[in-house]
Amino acid sequence: MIEIVAERFNYAVIIILMMVGLYAVIATGNLIKRLVGLSIFQTSVFLLYISIAKVFGGVPPIFDYKELVGYKIDPEVVYSNPLPHVLILTAIVVGVATLAVGLALVVRIREAYGAIEDHAIAEADYAFELEKGF
Amino acid sequence: MTVGQWLPTALAAHAPVLLVAVPLILSTPAAILRTGRAGWAIALSGALLALLCAVELFLATRADGAVISYALGGWPPPFGIEFRVDGLNAALLLLLTGAAVLALIFARPSVENEINADKRSLFYSAFLVSLSGLAGVAITGDAFNLFVFLEISSIPTYALIAMGANRDRRALTSAFNYLVMGAIGATFFVIGVGFLYMATGTLNMADLARLLVDMDGDRVVRMGFAFILVGLGLKAALFPLHLWLPGAYAYAPSFVTVFLATTATKVAFYVIIRFSFDVFAIDSGFVVNALTYVVTPLAIAGMIVASAQALFQTDVRRLLAYSSVAQAGYMMLGLGMGSQAGVSAGVLHLINHALMKGVLFMALGAFAISYGVRRIENCKGLGMMMPMTASAFTLGALSLIGVPFTVGFISKFYLIQAALAQGWIFAVAAILISSVLAVFYCYRILVNLWVTPIPEGRRDLAQPTPYLILVPLVGLALANLVFGVHAAPLVDIAETAAAAAINAGTGS
Amino acid sequence: MTPHVVLRVVSKLLIPLIIVYGFYIHFHGEYSPGGGFQAGVVLASSIILYALIHGLDAARKAFPPYAARVGMALGAFIFAAVGFVTLIFGGDFFEYTVLHPDVSHGAGQHIGIIAVEIGVLMTVTCVMIAIFYAFSGRSPEIPDGDW
Numbered sequence: 001m002i003e004i005v006a007e008r009f010n011y012a013v014i015i016i017l018m019m020v021g022l023y024a025v026i027a028t029g030n031l032i033k034r035l036v037g038l039s040i041f042q043t044s045v046f047l048l049y050i051s052i053a054k055v056f057g058g059v060p061p062i063f064d065y066k067e068l069v070g071y072k073i074d075p076e077v078v079y080s081n082p083l084p085h086v087l088i089l090t091a092i093v094v095g096v097a098t099l100a101v102g103l104a105l106v107v108r109i110r111e112a113y114g115a116i117e118d119h120a121i122a123e124a125d126y127a128f129e130l131e132k133g134f
Numbered sequence: 135m136t137v138g139q140w141l142p143t144a145l146a147a148h149a150p151v152l153l154v155a156v157p158l159i160l161s162t163p164a165a166i167l168r169t170g171r172a173g174w175a176i177a178l179s180g181a182l183l184a185l186l187c188a189v190e191l192f193l194a195t196r197a198d199g200a201v202i203s204y205a206l207g208g209w210p211p212p213f214g215i216e217f218r219v220d221g222l223n224a225a226l227l228l229l230l231t232g233a234a235v236l237a238l239i240f241a242r243p244s245v246e247n248e249i250n251a252d253k254r255s256l257f258y259s260a261f262l263v264s265l266s267g268l269a270g271v272a273i274t275g276d277a278f279n280l281f282v283f284l285e286i287s288s289i290p291t292y293a294l295i296a297m298g299a300n301r302d303r304r305a306l307t308s309a310f311n312y313l314v315m316g317a318i319g320a321t322f323f324v325i326g327v328g329f330l331y332m333a334t335g336t337l338n339m340a341d342l343a344r345l346l347v348d349m350d351g352d353r354v355v356r357m358g359f360a361f362i363l364v365g366l367g368l369k370a371a372l373f374p375l376h377l378w379l380p381g382a383y384a385y386a387p388s389f390v391t392v393f394l395a396t397t398a399t400k401v402a403f404y405v406i407i408r409f410s411f412d413v414f415a416i417d418s419g420f421v422v423n424a425l426t427y428v429v430t431p432l433a434i435a436g437m438i439v440a441s442a443q444a445l446f447q448t449d450v451r452r453l454l455a456y457s458s459v460a461q462a463g464y465m466m467l468g469l470g471m472g473s474q475a476g477v478s479a480g481v482l483h484l485i486n487h488a489l490m491k492g493v494l495f496m497a498l499g500a501f502a503i504s505y506g507v508r509r510i511e512n513c514k515g516l517g518m519m520m521p522m523t524a525s526a527f528t529l530g531a532l533s534l535i536g537v538p539f540t541v542g543f544i545s546k547f548y549l550i551q552a553a554l555a556q557g558w559i560f561a562v563a564a565i566l567i568s569s570v571l572a573v574f575y576c577y578r579i580l581v582n583l584w585v586t587p588i589p590e591g592r593r594d595l596a597q598p599t600p601y602l603i604l605v606p607l608v609g610l611a612l613a614n615l616v617f618g619v620h621a622a623p624l625v626d627i628a629e630t631a632a633a634a635a636i637n638a639g640t641g642s
Numbered sequence: 643m644t645p646h647v648v649l650r651v652v653s654k655l656l657i658p659l660i661i662v663y664g665f666y667i668h669f670h671g672e673y674s675p676g677g678g679f680q681a682g683v684v685l686a687s688s689i690i691l692y693a694l695i696h697g698l699d700a701a702r703k704a705f706p707p708y709a710a711r712v713g714m715a716l717g718a719f720i721f722a723a724v725g726f727v728t729l730i731f732g733g734d735f736f737e738y739t740v741l742h743p744d745v746s747h748g749a750g751q752h753i754g755i756i757a758v759e760i761g762v763l764m765t766v767t768c769v770m771i772a773i774f775y776a777f778s779g780r781s782p783e784i785p786d787g788d789w
Contacts, residue, residue, distance in 0.1 A: 025314060034314060042321050045328065052332050084331075087278050091324060093679070094285040098317045100773050101292050105310045107780060108296065112303040121307055151725075151735040159722035165715040208737035259715075 010051035017044035029118035031109065035102045042095045046088045053084035146190055150204040150217040153187040153227065154270045154283075156180055161262035170246065170254025177258040178238045184269060185231040188224075195224040196630070203275070211275065212338035218275030221634030222412075225481070225627045226272045226404045229488055233396040234265050236606040240496050241389040243600040247503045248387045249297055257297060260290035261393070268401045277327045277337045277413075280405065281320060284369065288316045291398065295386040308381030315378045319368025326361030329354050343413050350418045362409050363424060370402035372429075372466060373436025376459040383455035388499030391451060395458060395495050396488040403465055403484055410469065411477060411635040422472050430470030434564040437463035441571035445578075448509050453575055454494055457534060460568055461487045467561055468549055475552035478625075478632035483545035485624055486533070489617070490542060493530030493610045496603065497523050504597045510579055515588030523599050524583050526611035531576040533614045536569050540618040548625070646695065653695045660688040668763050672752065678759040682766025690774050698778055710772040717764030724757045 005012060017040055024037025058080030106116055113121050145152065160180035164173045194202060204217040211218075219227070241258075249257050267287025274280050292313045298305030331337055333354040334345040349355050364375070371379040379399075383391050414421045437460050444456035461483070468480025500523045501516060502508065517524040533540035546565060553561040617624050664684035671677030693701030725735045733740035738754025 022318075025318065031310060038314060038317055041318070045321055045324050048325065048328050052328070083337075089679070090278075090282055094282065094289075094320075095317075097289050098285065098313065101289055102310065102313050102317075104776065105292070105296055105306055105313065107777065108299065109303075109306045109310060111780075112299065112306055125304060125307075148729055148735065155722055155725055155735065159719060159726065162715040162719035162722070166712055204734070206735055208734045208739065 010047070014044050014048050014051070017041075017047065031106045031116045031118070032103075035099060035106070038102070039095065039099055042091070042098075046091060046095075049084040049088045049091075053081045055080045146194075148204070149187040149190045149194075150202060150219055150273055151206065153184050153191070153231070154217075154266050154273060156183045156187070157262045157266035157269065161259045161266065164255055164259035164262060167255050168252070170249075170251060170258075171242075173255030173258035174238070174242050174245070177241075177262050178235070180262050181231060181234040181238050181265065184265065185228075185235050188227040188231040191219050192224045192228045195219055195221050195634075198630075199634070212336050212341035215279050216275040216338060216340075217273045218340065219273060221630040222407065222481070222632075223272045223404060225485070225631045226401065227269060229485055230265075230268055230272060230397050230401065233488060233492060234393065236492065236610060237389060237393045237396065237496075239606045240392060240499065240603050243503060243602050244389045244499050245387065248300065248389075250300065253297065257294065260293050261390075263287075264290040264294065264393075268397055271401050272404055275339050277330065277339055277342065278324075279337075281324050281327060284320055284323065284402075284405075287398070287401070288320065288369075291390075291394065292316070294390045295382050295394075297390070298385045298387050302385050304381065305385035308378070308385045312378040312382045315368055315375070319365045319375075322361050322365030322368065324365075326358045326363075326365060329358030329361065333358065339408070339413050343415070346413065346418075347415050350415075350420070355414075356420050359409070359414055359421065359424065363406065363429075366402050366406045366409070370399045370406060371459055371462055373432050373440065373459060373463060376436070376440070376462070379459060380452050380455040383458065383495075384449050384452040388495065388502055392492060392495040392499060395454075395491040399458070399462065400484050400488055403462070403480075407469060407477065407481070407635050425470045425472045429466055430561070433463040433466035433470055434561065435463075436460060437467070437564055437568040438571070441568045441575070444575045445571065447575075448511075450498055450508060450510055450513065450579060451495070453510070453579070454491065454498070457572065457575065458487075458491060460572070461491075461534075463568070464545070464549060464565070467564070468552065471552055471556050471558070471561075473552060473556060474632050474636050475548075475555055477635055478628045479545060479548040479552045481631045482548055482624060482628035485628065486541035486545045486617070489610060489614050490530045490533040490540075493526055493607065493614060494534070496607045496610065497527035497530065500599045500603045500607065503603070504599060510582055513579060513582040514586040516582075517584035518588055520599055522604060523607065526607045527583065528580060529611045529614055531580060533618070535572045535576055538618075539615065541614050541621075541624070542618075544618060544621040544624070548628075649695050653691055657688045657692055660691070661685060664688065668759065669756075671759060672755060678762025679766055682763045683770055685763070685767045686770030686774070689771050693774065693778065698775075702775070705771060707772070707775050710768040710775065713768035714765045714772060717761045717766075717768065720761030720764065721758055722761075724754060724761070728754070 021037045021039070021041025021044060024040065025034050028034055028037065055078055058078045061079040061082060109121070110116050113124050115121055115124070157180040160176050164176045167173060167176070191202060194200065200220070202219040203211065204219075205211060206215045206217065209215070238261075241261075245254055245257060264287050267283045267285075267290070270283030271280055271287060274283060292309050295312060296306055296309035298308075327337065330342060330346075333349060333352055334342055336342055336345060346355060368375045383395060386394065410421055410425065440456045440459035440463065444453050444460065447453035447456060464483050465480045465487070468476045468478075468483060470476070500520065501513070504520060505512070505516070517528075529540070533542035536542040536546040546569065550562050550565055553559075553565070664681045667676040667684060668678060668681030671681065689701060689705050692704060728737050728740055729735060731740040736754070739745055739748070739750040741750035741753045744750070
């Protein structure tokens with residue numbers, strides 16, 4: 001049992017982080033905390049990609065120009081896969097962009113409502129609708 | 135394909151990448167320039183160039199099984215990123231760019247009315263980035279690249295929706311909700327793609343399709359499919375995942391609503407079709423099970439519940455947004471059948487729904503410019519004041535209900551036909567119930583529009599609808615009618631698309 | 643301002659070093675870890691440090707907000723333009739090898755990557771500074787003196 005968990009240690013960490021993030025997004029009424037949860041959730045996915053790229057005993061697949069001329073792959077050498085890292089670099093940038101837009105929206109919401117709590121915003125909207133005569 | 139050679143050969147060869155790159159590069163001068171008119175001209179020229187490329191690609195893929203593959207950076211697929219166009223996404227690209235051009239013609243008066251002068255050029259710049267992202271989603275043949283384009287299209291969309299805050303601050307909270315749900319959806323999609331990559335070691339969709347045929351029982355692959363379906367379901371606003379949509383449609387600037395309603399969720403739908411029928415082989419048991427026992431019941435629930443919710447709305451745009459969720463149920467029902475006839479009916483409804491919602495939201499935009507109308511009881515007497523716009527709206531509403539000789543009837547007819555071929559009487563019943571509900575909610579608006587008298591004092595406010603709104607509006611309304619009577623071209627497009635989606639998965 | 647003598651002196655020493663280090667990361671990114679993204683963030687951090695110590699107004703004078711706006715658009719333009727240049731040279735989009743006839747050493751690849759990275763550097767630097775300006779430029783509801 002313990003071996004099964006130990007072998008899949010990375011997945012356990014990823015799942016815990018993922019659930020923490022999703023829980024924070026769903027359970028909190030604070031918009032900033034919700035964005036924090038979203039970031040944790042996205043980070044767990046970055047970890048998923050990075051951890052599957054690890055090959056035990058793998059070396060970086062970097063070649064010299066001189067070696068490239070008579071290009072031969074040594075079957076003895078195990079190379080790590082660099083592709084997931086590249087993908088995750090892109091995903092991190094996407095995550096940062098989303099976070100920045102989200103925070104900018106929270107700033108605007110704070111200015112418009114004077115609150116960043118879900119229930120306060122809902123109350124303000126409800127009062128606004130009543131005022132308009134629903 | 136000499137018949138389809140619209141562009142010079144040198145450009146035609148690069149049409150797939152130009153379709154994405156031209157709007158992207160034109161978004162930068164639009165962001166630097168400070169005048170709204172210049173921004174609009176740049177955006178329109180970008181959309182028109184994209185439309186030319188889309189027409190070129192569409193004509194080139196008319197032949198059966200024709201596929202255009204474009205290797206970015208000269209790296210051959212499956213190692214490099216590939217842009218891949220077949221009958222399915224060529225139709226979607228044509229719809230996307232066509233809707234963008236029409237929406238942009240509508241945009242100038244609408245944006246001048248709703249957006250502050252110093253923000254207009256940035257607004258158009260964000261729109262071009264969003265258009266480029268949507269085109270990228272539709273055209274790419276690489277699963278991870280698809281995620282990147284999905285976010286490139288989504289992030290400007292959040293900003294565009296939030297621009298509605300000038301008129302109603304609820305646009306901000308709607309945009310925030312969309313952002314949180316959209317980001318979760320995109321992340322779910324990435325998790326799914328990650329599982330597929332773990333199982334197969336490739337990200338190219340054609341290559342994935344080839345490898346996944348032999349991996350039917352693999353649990354990792356199944357998990358991947360589940361995550362991808364849920365993630366894209368969030369983006370496409372499938373029934374239980376649609377909560378972001380009504381707010382986003384109701385409070386965004388009119389132009390953004392027109393563009394979103396005709397394209398954004400449609401592109402997410404395309405990706406669902408692409409993954410469930412092309413990347414995953416439809417003959418594998420778990421895809422069929424997911425479609426039959428998960429997607430179909432949810433689609434039917436969405437058709438009925440969202441239509442019922444639409445009945446109780448007071449804001450016209452919110453009402454139509456709920457109706458969009460219900461109409462999304464029709465498309466998903468088509469997919470849920472898992473047959474070629476079903477997919478073809480789903481694609482047909484996708485195109486037709488874009489036509490009718492384009493008319494409806496554009497007409498609402500015209501009402502909003504002339505009278506600031508947003509609520510149903512404020513529509514009183516508008517039929518007499520703005521007969522052209524109101525007639526177009528009525529035509530769109532009739533099409534939404536599915537009255538014969540409109541496009542709405544055609545797609546419902548094909549949907550019912552596909553359901554009967556499957557022996558799904560309950561699906562036919564659901565379509566009929568949902569249509570009856572549509573009659574009720576359209577009736578509420580139409581009665582206010584035409585029957586109730588004009589309120590005191592409104593007649594003095596009469597303002598003619600700008601021509602830049604009337605032209606695309608009447609054009610789209612006529613399209614609703616023309617393709618409703620003469621349905622063969624659209625049906626042919628939908629059937630080619632369905633054949634491309636299903637054959638690509640099993641054939642090659 | 644006057645009490646922060648140490649900070650001001652140290653920052654004046656550090657900022658040029660940060661900028662040089664940013665360019666080092668940028669131009670060495672071709673051979674070692676680095677590149678436009680990282681270098682852009684490092685460069686932007688120098689302006690942000692300046693703003694933190696000398697105040698937002700001074701930073702706005704040193705790096706005007708419209709420069710940030712133009713810079714980010716221009717960077718994205720350079721990036722996309724490289725793709726169009728490769729089209730003009732007769733290759734596929736972003737096929738850098740066509741940029742230079744010396745294929746065996748991959749000279750075209752070097753030129754293409756450096757050109758693209760300059761665009762990335764400009765965009766990332768300007769976006770980071772613009773985000774900082776946008777958030778710090780909002781007037782605080784509690785004046786600093788009331789804390």
